Amino acid sequence: MLDIKDLTIRYNSMDRVTAAVNGISLSIEKGSFTGLVGESGSGKSTLMSALLGLLPPRTEVTGEILYKGADILRMSESEIRNLRWKELSLVPQGAQNSFTPVMKIKRHIEEVLNVHSGIFGKDAEKEVVRLLEDVGLDAGIKERYPHELSGGQKQRAAIALALACSPALLLADEPTTALDVIVQAEILELLSGLRKSKDLSIILVTHDLPLAAMVCDRLVVMKDGMIAESGTPRELVNDPRHPHTKDLIREMFWQRNKKNG
Template structure:
């Protein structure tokens, strides 16, 4: 078995025919003065129509690189291998005209920092209207009516269309970015840490809003976060990334409650749970830092931080293997958890 995995209904590696997004053996590395640095290493993933997939991991594990690769938003220093299929069409083979037509209309992305996504010298209504005018060839009056409806959908009054980004709060700006993502009724939304920069109360509102809009419009969602609890609450399935690879995947509630990979367990244990005194008084942390992508250790990349690593873990990189019904984990020691308790 190779190092890649397929996530969702195509977990056995067979296409379902209804996948909105499918990655096949995706590799991404960055050219540097010291040579190529791998960021994503052999990830395969399938997201069906209307599905909600969460992708978790620490900073530097390759989540945002993967998200940017979906719509070819990577810098020129990136080298990409494998296939990125959007409704069966390979994004890597699209010409620039075709790619421009696909962005916003078939797939859109919500980044974590709304101020980095919005033009500070243009009114937000004009920015929401731009993809509508570009892709749907409607008149300005119709575009303005669409903007008003979109603002209402995300909980803002139509008058806010005349505001500049700096005149809005952080939560309001993120709502504007979500309205932009919905403007052309895409089949897929990639939400890359959409609430990281917001306070807890506003974060909950934005997550609820995204969930409601995705369900209402039947949109597929790829949500990226370092917080397993957020993903478990808002996604059907969950994949955990470490050092550019998928370490574990399966039903979101199962991965969060009982991860089979030691890294997934460490991520879940880092967040205290309401009503659980043990986790509140003694949250489990994770010693050390993720490895430098330019100098990955031999064998399992997680072995230097793993509490149950054995000599065999340092000899070869473990493949993804069955870890329960519709579950996979890249760990040859997953059964040792019972012994370690």
């Protein structure tokens, strides 16, 4: 469904040029659950922004991003607007902190339904309840303000928001970061369940390779804006070829052991 071909992205900010993505080619199959794994600064979020046409102005982009055959990089703003939320939807990095503090959870979701799906009033309210229940939240959560939710609940609400317009491909950027291990596992379980119940394709962005290996059917390891290695979780965990893959695995196991005393 998604074909990225020789994608290169360079940010131009002030007098600095940053090569964030360097010639990536990657195919995402319909129904797949892909883990995009890499250390901080390897270009993961940049790639997600490119998929949604959200790169800042003056960014140099070459290559192709074909979604169902059409190149996102060559679409007009109105064509991209038809894709966002409805076809490709993002749970942004740090989503837990991106809710507006003075707006109830239902208002956040209703706004997306109003603007992007043309659903209003009672219909929108019903839809909010359905979406919250789909992500394992109580309907009553809709009346709460963001600060009245736990980190895990906020992450679930962020996923509900991303699912508001029934996208085909969900991009989840670090959805488990800053959550404890139990809640991390619950969020992954939720994503796995949604994939099946909603016939969703998912790209999970994370720096935690062992975590991604638990749920994904394919892992793609990024380093310095390039793909270092890709394969099934079994292949990458049991027999990593690239030194960077080995480093990522060692690093995460080490951090876990440290946490567990």
